[in-house]
Amino acid sequence: MKNFFLFFLTHTVNTQVYYCGDDSRIGVFNVADCSYTTLPTNNPTIFLADITFTPEGRLIGIGYTADADYLIELFLDNGVRFDTLLEIPSLSGALACDQDGLLYIGGSQVYTYNLETQFFDYLSPLPSSYPFAGDFVFVDDVLYGSAFRFHIESTANQFVNIDLVPNDTFFGETITTEYPQFSGLAKFYDYQQERYRLIGAEPSNIVGPAQSSTFHEIFLEDTTHQALCTLTMEGNPPRGLAGPDDFRTNFALRLDLDEDDSSGRFIDHYISDSLCAVSYRLSDDDVFIRAPESGVDSLVVDIHSGIQQLGEEVLVSVPHPLFQINMASPTRLVAVPLAAVTNEDYADLIRSLRFELTNPDPLPGERRMDFHLYANGQASDAAYAFIRVQPEVELYAGEDYSLELCPYRVANLLQGLGPDAYQEGYWVPALNIDNNFYEPSSGDQPGIYRYIAQEGSCGPDTAMVEVNTTSVPPLNYGGVTADIQDVYLCPGDTAVWTINTDYTDFWFWNSDASSDTTHLITSPIIEGFQVIDNQGCDHYFRTRFLIPEWGDQMQTDYDTLLLCAGTTANFYGREVSSDTTMCEQLTASTSDCGYELCRTFRFEYADTYTLEADICQGESYSWFEQDLTTSGVYEYILDGTQEQCDTLYTLTLNVSPPPTVTQAASICEGESYAWFGQQLTAPDTYEYLASTSNDCDTLYLLDLAAEPVYSTEVEVEIFSGENYTIGDSVFTLAGTYTVPLSTVAGCDSIIHLTLDIISSTATANTLDCNLANAWPRGLRPWQWQCAEPVLLQRWAMYDSQGRRVQYASPQQREQTFTLLSPTAQHQLAAGVYFYELFFLENGAHRRVSGKVVVW
DSSP, rough: OOOOOTOOOGGGGGGEEEEETTTTTTEEEEETEEEEOOOOBBOOEEEEEEEEEOOOOOEEEEOOOOOOOOEEEEBBBBBBBEEEEEEEOOOOOEEOTTTTTTEEEEEESSSEEETTTTEEEEEEEOGGGBBBOOOEEETTTTTEEEBOTTTOOOOOOOEEEEOOSOSSSSSSEEEEEOOOOOOEEEEETTTTTTEEEEEEESSSOSSSSSOOOOEEEEETTTEEEEEEEEEEEEESOOOEEEEETTTTTOOSSSEETTTTTSSSSSSSSSEOOOOTTTTEESSSOOEEEESSSTTEEEEEEEEEEEOOTTEEEEEEOOOTTEEEEEEETTTTTEEEEOOOOOOHHHHOOOOOEEEEOOSSSOOOEEEEEEEEETTTTOOOOOEEEEEOOOOOOOOOOOEEEEEEOOOOOEEEGGGOTTTTTTTTTTSSSOSSSSSSOOOGGTOOOOOEHHHHHHHTTOOOOEEEEEEEEOOSSSOOTTBBOOOOEEEEETTOOEEEEEEETTSEEEEEETTOOOSEEEEEEOOOEEEEEEEETSOOOOEEEEEEEEEOEEEEEEEEEEEEEEEEOOOOOEETTTTESSSSSEEEEEEEESOOOOOOEEEEEEEOOOOEEEEEEEEETTTEEETTHHHHHHOEEEEEEEESSSOOOOEEEEEEEOOOOOOEEEEEEEEEETTTTTTEEEEEEEOEEEEEEESSSSSSEEEEEEEEEEEEEOOOEEEEETTTTTTTEEEEEESSSSSSEEEEOOTTTOOOEEEEEEEEEEOOOOOOOOOOOEOOOOOTTTSEEEEEEEEEEEEEEEEEEOOTTTEEEEEOOOOEEEEEEEEEEEHHHHTTTTTEEEEEEEEETEEEEEEEEEEEOOO
16 A cells, blocks of 8 residues: 655655654755645654664664664555664764665764674774764765764864774864854755755754754855755754765666655565565556656566565566567566657556556565666666565554444544554445544434455455444423524513433533522523533533514414435434424413414425336345345335435335247147257146247247057958948958048047958848938937847947047847936047948848948
């Protein structure tokens, strides 16, 4: 996460130096206009004597307490914070750093400290045991210092250079004793004059509270100085100075990945510390390049240090139309322009570069990326990107809790979440004035507030705070809760105001500071009292008692009050929550003077919206985080704000059942019917819900019938010379035949015919019998009638497909034969049938055949 300080102004960044005060403050002094800005502090517990920058842009300082001096590292990306590096063994007040990162510490002695090896060493003594109450600064690789003695005005101030070779007896040489007591020294590069300028800060009082500071420009070549301005600064004046230009060598070719220095590193640096991330940007959007236009001929980016999983921590680029990007290795990228490009084109390329971790379990730590621009064989100073990998970080929003507040009480909601709660979260709903303070006067309302902790690609963590407020007791005159109201007092009236002690044990009246239970009011006055209710909440109630303008006559006033729907109003002790008109006589007059107020209450929404929607059965309609599935009228009230009422949304939802398509089909037994990807074989009623792209689903109903396939055995006897017909086949010879036929439904049927030839020469024509060739089913028996008795051996009936549907072998000798009773006739379907009867008459076989129509 990055935090931005607005005081880093880009148009003056080249004339800035940083200062520290012994009251723990750090600020920025602008040499161009003698202005300054103080950075926000974080309640530090240590005071600052001096600060300096390192080649990598770290800010190192000397801090002190009542007990000891310390070498510390300072972080300014979220207020002034520090980390202790080591305890310094003697009083120290000066600090500088060379090109190799070696710190020089001046106090009662001169010491060095190597930041990389963490080796602390003695360098040399001081001139005549002077303490370095001033500062150190490197100019042209020479270390200069300002030294003076506390409390001894007769001893001259000494401006010296320090011999960098360890020596037990010799510190260097004194340059001049004519300079003021410079408590701070720093240099910065002036781009207009194209040279370094050396600045010194002189406090008006080096011992005790300083009143002001004078900033000087120092000229070492002739040991002169010139006052620039005198400032009375917030807090104590500067004790130490540091310049961000100390380690630049090529000012004509410069790359700054973080121009406003908002990351907390100050010399062409960028820091990315997004939690849970595996892909990181290498620069801010405000990439700055100082170079002659079209002068840069290449860009080189290296992962300099910090790699922990070789081959799984890589630089990543996207194709760019203006550059050829060569990956010499996964950790080194070289970009060469394909055509004439500008500095902004290089900046655009840099913004697209990323550092990625491909291992699913990356290791924590800081990775450093080095950037160099090249122009005509010259390299720019390095610009660094520092990637802080933090896979182990888990966001914690805090513990849920609830609190009850007095109606007007302000509360810090973040504080109740616990000391380990993430500090950079946000509230839903948002608090109106401050990020973390609940403040009713700004419009914050009681209810549930959710604190969301989220950063980078981390999954969010949420804590819930329930804010409840106590109710306002009805203690104002007339038993109302309003803190101020008007009451008309007619001439001769006496208003009796009695405090209801059920709600409070402590109060006092404004008019006389008494704690009487009852006050009598007979003349116009603004009366009231302050009270602490039974729940410990403060309240202030007031009533303005007024003489009405209409004198002794009863007066009735009418007004209309518009309120938000869903709220409750109070009308002289009566609650109102719906549209109505209520009247109240406000004084009990003893002089026929009275005042009646009739108020019309109207409860409205800020807006009302009505809409109608149609969905298909089985679907849902998303409406204000609800999934609706049934028809109906739904209402949703969207909460308003302090200035606006709620909004009412009304939805009429129509749920349409699927349209139905009815189908019918038949198959032959043993066959299948293809229907919506199914192979159906059994007769039944089937359903299928088919989806369409635009309309509701369609319900298909299929009534499937399975027509039978017949296999019939038919035995027939005919007389010689006769024939027997089945379908289109005619048979005249005895034998066994297989005849395939098709039913009305189109199904195959097989008739197995056994045909016998009777050799008798008798014919049926000699029989004097008759049979009706048409009859209605069920009305009367179907009978065969002969002139004289005959022996009926057997008879059979066939349908039009040749299938035998009736058969009997009565072996009866009768004159009238009942072949089918009315009940048996109902088993036959209407249609054409064929019959044959076999008789025995006078020893001869007789056969009679024909057809009959049944309806």
